[in-house]
Amino acid sequence: MAKLRIEDLKKIKESVKGTVNLRDGNARVKITVHMGTCGIAAGARVVMNTLLKEIEARQVQDVLLTSSGCAGLCSHEPMITIEVSGEAPVKYTKLDGDKTKRIFEEHVQGGKPVTEYALSMGSETTH
């Protein structure tokens, strides 16, 4: 595999920008399932599988599904973050398969966040 130079780092940053910052990409929604040890122990795999099934069953093309490590609030896992392009990201907590399904229907497809399961909207500060 090719050895990188500094210009390549910048090129990668540009090309990946669309997935890390939705505004610059093609996806309409980005879903991040938090899968640190805490999330996995609490049941994040069920949440992830539910989302994969929903995406497949509904033949959805414009949703980016990814995972990340621990989001910090370990006692409230399983957690996911839903970011609809043009809106603030919403963090959902204490999820299971059924709640995840409902969030996919109502928020991802329907555009309306499920306030009962939502913890917060917005992103953390990196100074």
Added chain:
Amino acid sequence: MEKTYRTHLLLCAGTSCVASGSLEVRDALVDEIKKRELEDEVYVATTGCNGFCAAGPLLVAYPDGIFYQKLTPKDVPYFVEEYLVKGRVVKKHLFEPKKGSDPIPKISDIGFFSHQVLVALRNRGLIDPDKIDEYIARDGYLGTAKALMEMEPQQIIDEVLSSGLRGRGGAGFPTGLKWKFAAGATGSPKYILCNADEGDPGAFMDRSILESDPHALIEGMIIGAKAIGAHQGYIYVRAEYPLAIERLTTAIDQAREYGLLGKDILGSGYDVDIDLYFGAGAFVCGEETALMQSIEGKRGMPRPRPPFPAHKGLWDKPSVLNNVETYANIPQIIHRGSKWFSGIGTEKSTGTKVFALTGNVKNIGLIEVPMGTPLRTIVYDVGGGIPNKKKLKAVQVGGPSGGCIPEYLIDTPVDFESIPATGAIMGSGGMVVMDTDTCMVDVAKFFLEFTAEESCGKCTPCREGTSQMLEILTRISEGKGHAEDIDTLEKLAKVICASSLCGLGQTAPNPVLTTLRYFRHEYEEHIHDKRCRAKSCKPLLKFWVDPEKCKRCGLCAKKCPVDAIKWEKKELAEINLDICTRCMTCYRACPFDAIE
């Protein structure tokens, strides 16, 4: 007297806005304001996210309360000219926030998030650790590029020194100084090592960084290697972290594929490679010299210092061993500058600290706060306070080497000066909140059980001393304490602290010493009154209902799983000790604390 400005400009530093360039806008603003000589009139600061992520980079101007959106550095000179100098609202960037309150709280309104400042954990929740491209997209490996291509080793060391970064593994030794010693040492090859053993029970700061952002560690080690003149690094990771090992392995493989590890990194001419070494379950192998013995294939036991590892470490060669969190701060210190880092925290304890906040607190999780944050803020604002309407009793900091800080000292700031003044140590970041149902003798016993078991046995004070202290504490918790036990514990503790070979023994008595300092009355009650006020030490419990406190509600009888409690409506409850299995369900059920 505090300075008054005529205008405050607050720029959002939430992740979305930062990704869209809000920090570049901030820098451009600061420059332009300086050029126009307005620094004494206009104050520029960053704030947390208020949810309008689609409009970022976002700026709110006070006292007008005007929102400006989608600013770029190019817009700044015009903006400063129009708004700050001529006082005219810049219509092009005007933003009208939606009227009416959103039912979902803003992240900046939630105490758990709003008090945190992410430096070591800057990528948390945002990247897939198995995709190196996502790390690069968030300015990954730019610190490495700068260090390898533009800086001499001495410059790197100077930058780390002026940042004020102190070791995050617990000892708080200035990182720049450690690197300076190793850089100046004679011997080859030199080694750059990472302590990812994280043995403290209840601590998971390092695990989180390893699982969620392994490249931050890799970058930190590459930069450290250049600083001291090493080309080989080892990460000593405990085998009990399988997910961390998996993610680290993937990260190292991907870095090697991209040539970010290996020969001639980024065309700089500098080589660095990193390999993993797995621990085998010994707490003592988290001690630097024992760790190095373990890598050499020997039994992990510490050795006397001097010589210090910076001069004679792994295989007797100059080595630097730093903690995971320490390394995770390095890439940003190099990329953004030491001045940025030292601006966070306090004068002597710069930067942030990651804590694993656990115990009797509502928001259990991983937090990163600026040094100097009071414990009170951490427990109540970040942690959300004590659940089940209980009251705070103490906060245990520093794991088995640390100590208990009592409730009345809750305003103590967390930094390397204030915490040791209470008798505890900062430690690697374990923070256990304890409510009034906690028995402090039991806490000391719990930690001594751990350290006595983990003592390697090489030196007598630790090997014999910890077992002796444990034996005394066990007797006390069983109601078999002797009058002279407290004095014996104190004497033993002082000897063990003063004469143990390594940090394990030197700090093992700390939980005993701090609980004696602040909760001596509990020890005395256990010994003389045979009473455990927290109702935790079972041998001291009588399983007897106090007729003066019992409100005759019958809850205990209803909850008892073996029907051992006799109760009629409005009558005193009575526990039949022949049937009672001592399960303590009745203690937890009674709302009036009536069972002794």
